[in-house]
Amino acid sequence: MRFVLAAGATRTAEIDGISAAGAAPDLMAHTPSADVEIVEYGRPVRAPIVPVSPSGCPTPAVITRAVRERIDFDLTVIDAGLIRPTRTPTVSVGAQRGEDVRETEPVPCAQEVYEETRRFGAALPDDSVMIGETIPGGTTTALGVLTALDEDITVSSSLPDNPLRLKRTVVSEALSASDIDRGDAAGDPVFAVNSMGDPVLATVAGFTVGALESGIDVTLAGGTQMLAAAALVRHAGIDGPLGLATTSFVADDETVALDRACDRHDLDLEVTDPGFDEGDHVSMQRYIEGEGKEGVGMGGALALADRAAVDMDSIRDSVIEVYNRLNGDVNGP
Numbered sequence: 001m002r003f004v005l006a007a008g009a010t011r012t013a014e015i016d017g018i019s020a021a022g023a024a025p026d027l028m029a030h031t032p033s034a035d036v037e038i039v040e041y042g043r044p045v046r047a048p049i050v051p052v053s054p055s056g057c058p059t060p061a062v063i064t065r066a067v068r069e070r071i072d073f074d075l076t077v078i079d080a081g082l083i084r085p086t087r088t089p090t091v092s093v094g095a096q097r098g099e100d101v102r103e104t105e106p107v108p109c110a111q112e113v114y115e116e117t118r119r120f121g122a123a124l125p126d127d128s129v130m131i132g133e134t135i136p137g138g139t140t141t142a143l144g145v146l147t148a149l150d151e152d153i154t155v156s157s158s159l160p161d162n163p164l165r166l167k168r169t170v171v172s173e174a175l176s177a178s179d180i181d182r183g184d185a186a187g188d189p190v191f192a193v194n195s196m197g198d199p200v201l202a203t204v205a206g207f208t209v210g211a212l213e214s215g216i217d218v219t220l221a222g223g224t225q226m227l228a229a230a231a232l233v234r235h236a237g238i239d240g241p242l243g244l245a246t247t248s249f250v251a252d253d254e255t256v257a258l259d260r261a262c263d264r265h266d267l268d269l270e271v272t273d274p275g276f277d278e279g280d281h282v283s284m285q286r287y288i289e290g291e292g293k294e295g296v297g298m299g300g301a302l303a304l305a306d307r308a309a310v311d312m313d314s315i316r317d318s319v320i321e322v323y324n325r326l327n328g329d330v331n332g333p
């Protein structure tokens with residue numbers, strides 16, 4: 001199983017109150033680069049931070065890495081608009097950081113990125129792949145894309161209290177800026193991303209379309225951002241089998257009608273509960289309280305562990321090991 005991560009950035013994340021993917025706004029730009037280094041190497045190498053939320057919730061990359069230390073899997077990282085350097089080897093698809101979704105064209109390179117990743121996905125030799133994402137602010141741009149496609153799907157949040165009112169206000173302003181109405185991008189996924197999205201969505205959608213067209217089994221590893229990616233794939237006219245692997249934290253989010261959304265887009269839903277409520281370690285408590293929920297392919301990684309019959313006790317032990325190692329990097333010996 002190849003595990004793919006699309007990592008990028010959008011200025012939408014700079015809107016106050018939108019994202020918890022970083023301890024402070026000036027550090028958030030480093031989050032995707034640090035995330036992929038944690039999954040690849042077990043700690044940041046070039047990135048100068050360990051991503052945490054303002055309240056101290058560790059990045060979901062900790063959980064994805066913890067699974068990788070129990071069941072090794074091949075990792076491929078796509079540079080989907082990174083703005084800070086990383087030591088992790090990446091596949092370049094010509095992506096650049098997305099602008100604020102309230103700009104007229106937040107992803108002017110959407111067509112090029114979509115086509116390049118479509119070719120890349122189609123060329124892989126694998127029988128099956130999982131693809132996840134890391135991009136602060138991504139649930140807001142996901143809501144923008146879903147609105148442009150006229151999809152009645154609600155997004156979740158990395159924050160305990162989902163700021164849906166703020167996100168809907170931002171999306172309304174974005175529609176006005178792009179001079180489009182709800183549903184104007186139905187059947188045109190590239191236009192939807194170009195007008196209302198981010199470069200990671202262009203990457204995931206293009207990659208998934210290409211892989212499915214070449215007969216590769218694809219599982220989208222993530223939460224409601226991946227629902228937006230699935231909607232883009234379906235609006236591209238691709239109706240092949242497609243899975244969504246996510247966490248119990250997303251499934252339990254009362255603001256998200258996950259089953260209905262999966263039914264609408266014919267997604268094979270796979271929900272994994274890591275059992276964080278069975279421990280009291282700080283690395284898990286924030287997730288229980290509603291932070292994080294998903295990201296960096298966390299749900300997909302947990303699903304791989306479950307498929308391999310790896311006990312979640314073992315995964316939780318690994319989470320603590322990775323967290324303690326990272327905490328040592330921050331605080332010293």
